[in-house]
Amino acid sequence: SQTIHQWPATLVQPVGSPLSLECTVEGTSNPNLYWYRQAAGRGLQLLFYSVGIGQISSEVPQNLSASRPQDRQFILSSKKLLLSDSGFYLCACQAMNTEAFFGQGTRLTVV
């Protein structure tokens, strides 16, 4: 079965600082990988998805970027965080013809 490791669980960062959130997946090969953000009152918003190594699609313009250096590794980054980047970030994995499976999330607070 699929397992998603997402870290850290919580993070407090000052405005203007960089960000790197990492997600790794076990138990499946060549999955689709996603980064979602849950912000207050805004539900789950898809930020990025990847169907393979080095293949990243962005859903919304923002201060963030994503990379997939390995098949089961997905990284969310920012060079300079904004206050509006605060939220709950979720990595998700989806194998062929299965539902998306979410990690435990990272609570990011930008101060």
Next chain:
Amino acid sequence: DQQVKQNSPSLSVQEGRISILNCDYTNSMFDYFLWYKKYPAEGPTFLISISSIKDKNEDGRFTVFLNKSAKHLSLHIVPSQPGDSAVYFCAASADGAGSYQLTFGKGTKLSVIP
């Protein structure tokens, strides 16, 4: 433009009674619908899904109903239990079960009162 709408941000139900969570969508291309359940500080977990070729899918205490003509689906939980208290997200896709294009609603917070 919100394509998946959960118009009730919260719902309170007595333990043992039925919980009905509603979801409306606007995109007629959606053909697969899912419900996720989320506890605070955790990732959402998949609960139940339904394909547009069906109008009902049941799994234990959970049943999802789909009314395509009304572009409406609902999740019924019977009987409701305190452990069901969580935020429930409705999601939809236009590419079937394996789609990577899931559109989520804003969620409904269910509180089951003992």
